[in-house]
Amino acid sequence: MSDENFQLSRRALLGSATVGTLGALVAGAAGPEVAAGVSPLRHGGTIPFFASHQSGIATPPQLHLALATFDLTDGASRSEIASMLNDWTAASAAMTKGQPAPGPTTPQAAPSDPGQALDLGPSGLTVTLGVGRDFLAHPSVGGTPALIAQLPSFAGDQLDPVRSGGGLCIQACAQDPQVAFHAVHVLTRLGSGTTTLRSLQRGFLPDSAKGGAPRNLMGFKDGSRNLNVDDPSQMNHSVWTKGASLPRWMQGGTFMVARRIRIRMERWAESPLIEQEQTVGRRRDSGAPLSGQAERDRPDFAALDTQGSPVIPLTAHLRLASPEANDGIRILRRGYSFSDGIDPATGELDAGIMFLAFMADPLRQFVPLQQKLVAKDALHDYLVHTASSVFAIPQGLQAGQSWGSQLLA
Amino acid sequence: MSDENFQLSRRALLGSATVGTLGALVAGAAGPEVAAGVSPLRHGGTIPFFASHQSGIATPPQLHLALATFDLTDGASRSEIASMLNDWTAASAAMTKGQPAPGPTTPQAAPSDPGQALDLGPSGLTVTLGVGRDFLAHPSVGGTPALIAQLPSFAGDQLDPVRSGGGLCIQACAQDPQVAFHAVHVLTRLGSGTTTLRSLQRGFLPDSAKGGAPRNLMGFKDGSRNLNVDDPSQMNHSVWTKGASLPRWMQGGTFMVARRIRIRMERWAESPLIEQEQTVGRRRDSGAPLSGQAERDRPDFAALDTQGSPVIPLTAHLRLASPEANDGIRILRRGYSFSDGIDPATGELDAGIMFLAFMADPLRQFVPLQQKLVAKDALHDYLVHTASSVFAIPQGLQAGQSWGSQLLA
Numbered sequence: 001m002s003d004e005n006f007q008l009s010r011r012a013l014l015g016s017a018t019v020g021t022l023g024a025l026v027a028g029a030a031g032p033e034v035a036a037g038v039s040p041l042r043h044g045g046t047i048p049f050f051a052s053h054q055s056g057i058a059t060p061p062q063l064h065l066a067l068a069t070f071d072l073t074d075g076a077s078r079s080e081i082a083s084m085l086n087d088w089t090a091a092s093a094a095m096t097k098g099q100p101a102p103g104p105t106t107p108q109a110a111p112s113d114p115g116q117a118l119d120l121g122p123s124g125l126t127v128t129l130g131v132g133r134d135f136l137a138h139p140s141v142g143g144t145p146a147l148i149a150q151l152p153s154f155a156g157d158q159l160d161p162v163r164s165g166g167g168l169c170i171q172a173c174a175q176d177p178q179v180a181f182h183a184v185h186v187l188t189r190l191g192s193g194t195t196t197l198r199s200l201q202r203g204f205l206p207d208s209a210k211g212g213a214p215r216n217l218m219g220f221k222d223g224s225r226n227l228n229v230d231d232p233s234q235m236n237h238s239v240w241t242k243g244a245s246l247p248r249w250m251q252g253g254t255f256m257v258a259r260r261i262r263i264r265m266e267r268w269a270e271s272p273l274i275e276q277e278q279t280v281g282r283r284r285d286s287g288a289p290l291s292g293q294a295e296r297d298r299p300d301f302a303a304l305d306t307q308g309s310p311v312i313p314l315t316a317h318l319r320l321a322s323p324e325a326n327d328g329i330r331i332l333r334r335g336y337s338f339s340d341g342i343d344p345a346t347g348e349l350d351a352g353i354m355f356l357a358f359m360a361d362p363l364r365q366f367v368p369l370q371q372k373l374v375a376k377d378a379l380h381d382y383l384v385h386t387a388s389s390v391f392a393i394p395q396g397l398q399a400g401q402s403w404g405s406q407l408l409a
Numbered sequence: 410m411s412d413e414n415f416q417l418s419r420r421a422l423l424g425s426a427t428v429g430t431l432g433a434l435v436a437g438a439a440g441p442e443v444a445a446g447v448s449p450l451r452h453g454g455t456i457p458f459f460a461s462h463q464s465g466i467a468t469p470p471q472l473h474l475a476l477a478t479f480d481l482t483d484g485a486s487r488s489e490i491a492s493m494l495n496d497w498t499a500a501s502a503a504m505t506k507g508q509p510a511p512g513p514t515t516p517q518a519a520p521s522d523p524g525q526a527l528d529l530g531p532s533g534l535t536v537t538l539g540v541g542r543d544f545l546a547h548p549s550v551g552g553t554p555a556l557i558a559q560l561p562s563f564a565g566d567q568l569d570p571v572r573s574g575g576g577l578c579i580q581a582c583a584q585d586p587q588v589a590f591h592a593v594h595v596l597t598r599l600g601s602g603t604t605t606l607r608s609l610q611r612g613f614l615p616d617s618a619k620g621g622a623p624r625n626l627m628g629f630k631d632g633s634r635n636l637n638v639d640d641p642s643q644m645n646h647s648v649w650t651k652g653a654s655l656p657r658w659m660q661g662g663t664f665m666v667a668r669r670i671r672i673r674m675e676r677w678a679e680s681p682l683i684e685q686e687q688t689v690g691r692r693r694d695s696g697a698p699l700s701g702q703a704e705r706d707r708p709d710f711a712a713l714d715t716q717g718s719p720v721i722p723l724t725a726h727l728r729l730a731s732p733e734a735n736d737g738i739r740i741l742r743r744g745y746s747f748s749d750g751i752d753p754a755t756g757e758l759d760a761g762i763m764f765l766a767f768m769a770d771p772l773r774q775f776v777p778l779q780q781k782l783v784a785k786d787a788l789h790d791y792l793v794h795t796a797s798s799v800f801a802i803p804q805g806l807q808a809g810q811s812w813g814s815q816l817l818a
Binding site: 066105106107108109110111113114115116117118119120121175176177178179181184185188189192196197198199200201202204205206207208209210215216217218219220265266268269270271272273274276277284285337339340341342347348349351 | 475514515516517518519520522523524525526527528529530584585586587588590594597598601605606607608609610611613614615616617618619624625626627628629674675677678679680681682683685686693694746748749750751756757758760
């Protein structure tokens, strides 16, 4: 065992070095591209809950996701909702430090914490709150639902209404799936009477020792050109919200677009490798753009082959989703893979991409990107979008603040 | 980051030391109990595929499970089935070494391996094959279905027929969920035309630094008194099959009983802690039997409190499931937790225990145990069994052997 554990330790250190190096580099126009925050970190440490922006956004993706949505009960009063959100704050702050949800635990009472995460430590847990149109439209909240964009329907959408939308959203991410599950379970119990659980989507990322973007369930590295979370100018331009038209709690917030995307696993698997690579615009094994040699090579969209055809096809996902083809539009993707048994309609694996992306303006960022992909992207033929949501992600909390007073002061 | 990674490395070494110590101890009647193999190991190493017993049985549980069942197509011929099983053997042997599924990969052909596990290494993968009654009853197989016990129905069972039974079963376990998923996907593709995927259940275990049995989703340590896989006499007596009434491929095999057990999460969470502990027979936080101080303390079923009542209640799970109360019956449990979204019937989390247990004789081991638990166990009120299967697990393969020739020679 000791050899194997030393190997793990070596891999952990290599992982750390890779992340550090990426974070220290600055993207140069001629050099390799930088996309920090795309490699899942191996750590069991504590990620601060109280911060100017909520954690779980610029945080390098942990290995496991539990994304829950909740409906507010019709008759919930403003003070009940505020009290519940304050309870969620206290519990989230405790759990992210590896502590049980606060409350009296006596032998004669139901335990305040259901106990699944005892012994597991913080495990890199982040708990990120989002609010949906149904929250802002609730009579006891009296917010402005128009703050949150309604996405148009896109060709091919097959959206499950229960998995889409909702009043509140909790994105719990951790290195251990049980820690993420526990966080959702605690908040579900604390919300009882004021909210009901609407949906729960779990997700995972592979833990590659080799660094780079994780592979998705199509077998391709995904996110190699993601926005660089270590570059404040990119984050301020593309992710964080600000401006007089937004409420105070959205100064330094963001919006999350969540799309559950089923992969047509067998159609994809039966495609020749060259067709897969032309569809994505990258080599499968190395992740290199078809115009380059290494994953981080900047794609050369002007490159032509000996026949005079573009090396990166005009219908390749890499080209169509690129900032170069979209007036510089960037979004911060932070998605996970999912595997939910079998799709009864097809008998195939119900597996795919839980696309999560953070951006300042979904109508100006996600919608034009997705419209272009639906119209032209060769990859779109292999995907079915089965749920769609937009949530407003409030700014971070300062120590002593809580979501109830932030949102319902 | 480096502090956190060093912490992980230290935890990995502690985990290794704990396992080693447990494995080296011998259970003494007066000393602490030994239950090796219950702590998930942190390793990314290779577990040999070719061995006298299949791996994934006595193997300490990896962190992630993908349990798939398959139906044989009605018209499949004996040679098609054998050929498919030989393909499964070659692919499983390769994948457990961290290699892609074998086959030609040319740009013009669909890749022989769908690629999700590239870069991930062996990740402790085990692939364990089971055969069900439907396999043995298939006209092209012509086996003896009576080899495999049919379990009686138990009070409270709410079994989903699709999640239950099937012709073939693959238990893929790995430290990385994507590696386990990939193994099932590869075998599903290789079986196409001869088998169809019937069900896929994923599961996980928490990765506790503190050692001992992992906590289940009831918040209690589960498996502290499990059979000791390092004790050949226990394994030969309770797990491995042998005897003239069994076919050659079951000499050194075993049977797997798989039960999907949903926890009534809210009923349980609302119970007072003392009631939970009396129901289980252990303290929640330490895992100690109510008669003792530490998780490994041998339960004292004769101990009485000052009122003269048993310290471990007569209805406690610990007592009713114990070998002491069951003529020494032991089974090797190797279960996982599952979380599959929301149960539409109740609106609660659809979460629980994917109970997997290996034993030499389900009718003499599992059935009387389960009948006793259903009749008397206080824990049973909090559980709903939603699927049930029994599979025969063939003996291990020697290098050069394959499942096709083993089962259909």
